Amino acid sequence: xxxxxxxxxxxxxxxxxxxxxxxxxxxxxxxxxxxxxxxxxxxxxxxxxxxxxxxxxxxxxxxxxxxxxxxxxxxxxxxxxxxxxxxxxxxxxxxxxxxxxxxxxxxxxxxxxxxxxxxxxxxxxxxxxxxxxxxxxxxxxxxxxxxxxxxxxxxxxxxxxxxxxxxxxxxxxxxxxxxxxxxxxxxxxxxxxxxxxxxxxxxxxxxxxxxxxxxxxxxxxxxxxxxxxxxxxxxxxxxxxxxxxxxxxxxxxxxxxxxxxxxxxxxxxxxxxxxxxxxxxxxxxxxxxxxxxxxxxxxxxxxxxxxxxxxxxxxxxxxxxxxxxxxxxx
Amino acid sequence: xxxxxxxxxxxxxxxxxxxxxxxxxxxxxxxxxxxxxxxxxxxxxxxxxxxxxxxxxxxxxxxxxxxxxxxxxxxxxxxxxxxxxxxxxxxxxxxxxxxxxxxxxxxxxxxxxxxxxxxxxxxxxxxxxxxxxxxxxxxxxxxxxxxxxxxxxxxxxxxxxxxxxxxxxxxxxxxxxxxxxxxxxxxxxxxxxxxxxxxxxxxxxxxxxxxxxxxxxxxxxxxxxxxxxxxxxxxxxxxxxxxxxxxxxxxxxxxxxxxxxxxxxxxxxxxxxxxxxxxxxxxxxxxxxxxxxxxxxxxxxxxxxxxxxxxxxxxxxxxxxxxxxx
Ligand SMILES: Cc1ncc(C[n+]2csc(CCOP(=O)(O)OP(=O)(O)O)c2C)c(N)n1
Numbered sequence: 001x002x003x004x005x006x007x008x009x010x011x012x013x014x015x016x017x018x019x020x021x022x023x024x025x026x027x028x029x030x031x032x033x034x035x036x037x038x039x040x041x042x043x044x045x046x047x048x049x050x051x052x053x054x055x056x057x058x059x060x061x062x063x064x065x066x067x068x069x070x071x072x073x074x075x076x077x078x079x080x081x082x083x084x085x086x087x088x089x090x091x092x093x094x095x096x097x098x099x100x101x102x103x104x105x106x107x108x109x110x111x112x113x114x115x116x117x118x119x120x121x122x123x124x125x126x127x128x129x130x131x132x133x134x135x136x137x138x139x140x141x142x143x144x145x146x147x148x149x150x151x152x153x154x155x156x157x158x159x160x161x162x163x164x165x166x167x168x169x170x171x172x173x174x175x176x177x178x179x180x181x182x183x184x185x186x187x188x189x190x191x192x193x194x195x196x197x198x199x200x201x202x203x204x205x206x207x208x209x210x211x212x213x214x215x216x217x218x219x220x221x222x223x224x225x226x227x228x229x230x231x232x233x234x235x236x237x238x239x240x241x242x243x244x245x246x247x248x249x250x251x252x253x254x255x256x257x258x259x260x261x262x263x264x265x266x267x268x269x270x271x272x273x274x275x276x277x278x279x280x281x282x283x284x285x286x287x288x289x290x291x292x293x294x295x296x297x298x299x300x301x302x303x304x305x306x307x308x309x310x311x312x313x314x315x316x317x318x319x320x321x322x323x324x325x326x327x328x329x330x
Numbered sequence: 331x332x333x334x335x336x337x338x339x340x341x342x343x344x345x346x347x348x349x350x351x352x353x354x355x356x357x358x359x360x361x362x363x364x365x366x367x368x369x370x371x372x373x374x375x376x377x378x379x380x381x382x383x384x385x386x387x388x389x390x391x392x393x394x395x396x397x398x399x400x401x402x403x404x405x406x407x408x409x410x411x412x413x414x415x416x417x418x419x420x421x422x423x424x425x426x427x428x429x430x431x432x433x434x435x436x437x438x439x440x441x442x443x444x445x446x447x448x449x450x451x452x453x454x455x456x457x458x459x460x461x462x463x464x465x466x467x468x469x470x471x472x473x474x475x476x477x478x479x480x481x482x483x484x485x486x487x488x489x490x491x492x493x494x495x496x497x498x499x500x501x502x503x504x505x506x507x508x509x510x511x512x513x514x515x516x517x518x519x520x521x522x523x524x525x526x527x528x529x530x531x532x533x534x535x536x537x538x539x540x541x542x543x544x545x546x547x548x549x550x551x552x553x554x555x556x557x558x559x560x561x562x563x564x565x566x567x568x569x570x571x572x573x574x575x576x577x578x579x580x581x582x583x584x585x586x587x588x589x590x591x592x593x594x595x596x597x598x599x600x601x602x603x604x605x606x607x608x609x610x611x612x613x614x615x616x617x618x619x620x621x622x623x624x625x626x627x628x629x630x631x632x633x634x635x636x637x638x639x640x641x642x643x644x645x646x647x648x649x650x651x652x653x654x655x656x
Contacts, residue, residue: 091456150390188387
């Protein structure tokens with residue numbers, strides 16, 4: 001049980017946000033299956049909604065977040081504009097990154113989701129730089145960086161943790177351990193078996209929580225973010241969760257044990273949270289259905305907006321390389 | 331001869347090599363168990379065939395993968411490691427650029443590093459520029475690294491076999507779009523020597539040099555030009571380092587015109603090296619300026635109309651040739 005529970009309004013918001021993220025990703029998955037308008041790889045985070053949403057909601061809007069290839073939950077929980085995100089995923093001119101990024105490296109400076117990388121393990125290094133800038137300028141804000149259990153094997157992640165530890169940077173490392181790195185199970189790529197224990201090697205507090213429990217994640221992030229904010233240096237949170245779908249929509253999980261999937265399906269973070277909030281009287285079933293209707297309407301509106309938006313001009317491919325292009329007119 | 335996909339031809343080379351030489355092991359992210367459950371993928375089924383001693387799935391750790399290859403090669407193994415997508419070679423670059431390429435030199439020729447790095451590349455998958463960045467010129471710029479790039483299933487097999495048994499570090503670039511292309515492949519351990527270009531189509535009026543899928547762009551352009559009475563010779567380099575200078579220079583001496591085609595950026599791209607080489611060593615044969623057809627100066631875009639604009643096509647090659655025909 002978490003030490004301090006978030007308040008009722010926050011908990012209602014977390015459920016609504018988780019429902020929105022699930023609706024958004026389910027719709028994307030259907031668009032891929034119907035081969036409509038959705039391009040390239042689609043990387044979803046079904047099952048990880050509590051970890052992503054509760055983490056983001058425990059931060060302040062001024063805190064910088066650095067995300068990775070599985071970013072829909074982080075961005076939607078930040079209230080990033082759902083329509084321009086959908087348009088970006090479809091490669092449209094109205095997309096949040098003008099069609100240059102697609103789903104993999106969504107960057108939304110409007111909501112302080114300043115940097116993203118799909119190069120696994122790159123986020124923590126950049127996040128150390130962001131946290132340094134905050135420390136340098138004596139800001140209240142901190143940086144939170146999201147990465148996977150697989151990413152934790154990259155040298156960059158170790159280097160960033162060490163630097164942050166030595167310099168006491170206001171940097172919260174959030175590892176969403178979804179038990180898989182591609183087709184590799186955790187025990188095949190991680191010698192210790194959990195990521196949070198590393199914290200002690202780098203002089204910071206580390207905490208392992210049930211990543212499918214939004215309340216637990218929220219409390220842990222609040223507590224560790226406070227540690228970072230108060231100048232005591234970095235912290236590491238490991239949210240233990242599960243990737244319910246393939247690595248991307250092209251992956252049909254041929255290597256996954258069906259019983260394991262069923263086990264985790266029973267721990268669906270949204271179902272658990274919904275039942276808890278209703279049971280505690282914070283919401284009625286009808287309230288939740290309202291949230292679902294609202295989510296579905298917003299997603300449909302986003303799909304419509306994206307589908308009706310034009311592709312960017314082909315020649316715009318050479319724009320945005322520089323602030324002023326030395327190649328203009330060539 | 332057997333007809334097979336390029337992906338299968340790559341696997342043929344790996345299988346043949348591993349069967350005949352115990353020193354060979356393969357390692358990389360998903361070379362054993364992959365999210366791609368397709369028999370057209372190069373390492374499909376190799377874990378079942380050779381077991382976990384010789385087929386090693388690694389953590390997501392490119393620097394460690396490359397370091398593993400360097401250290402194991404120095405102790406007499408023949409590592410064949412995989413870097414999933416070309417841009418991630420940057421993470422392996424310390425081991426490749428500062429170590430694999432230099433330790434033989436530093437040892438005064440006493441050490442050798444017979445390692446092979448297979449790296450996947452290709453534009454047209456809507457993956458964006460962190461998954462797609464043709465960096466072959468970057469690799470070719472490093473003395474001590476050999477760089478090969480096949481365009482046919484037969485060459486994919488033959489070049490990889492040569493690379494694996496080559497005593498030096500070789501970067502083998504595999505274009506993913508070609509995995510699905512079929513062609514005739516010689517049976518058995520038939521190697522394509524490193525440093526020998528392939529004459530794809532003879533011609534009189536202009537030499538077009540390409541590698542990888544750009545060879546097909548060049549061929550398509552050559553077909554269109556033929557219909558207009560212009561005879562283009564198309565050469566597939568197959569190996570950027572060592573480079574078959576002779577094949578290129580002799581062709582230019584015959585045709586008097588020179589055009590390069592590749593999917594990588596033009597500025598400091600491999601075409602620049604070829605153009606400089608021709609200018610230095612075959613200037614007197616040139617009847618017209620050299621032309622380079624390449625990608626514009628931007629990272630690879632994500633959305634399809636921009637990706638299409640970005641990748642050089644036959645129309646651009648055609649226009650470049652016509653521009654120097656008068
Ligand atoms: C440097 C680098 N190497 C390999 C890849 C290919 N790749 C993309 S996601 C992934 C697995 C990452 O696992 P994890 O960090 O646990 O994140 P998850 O996908 O499980 O959310 C790999 C190997 C990459 N994008 N970047």
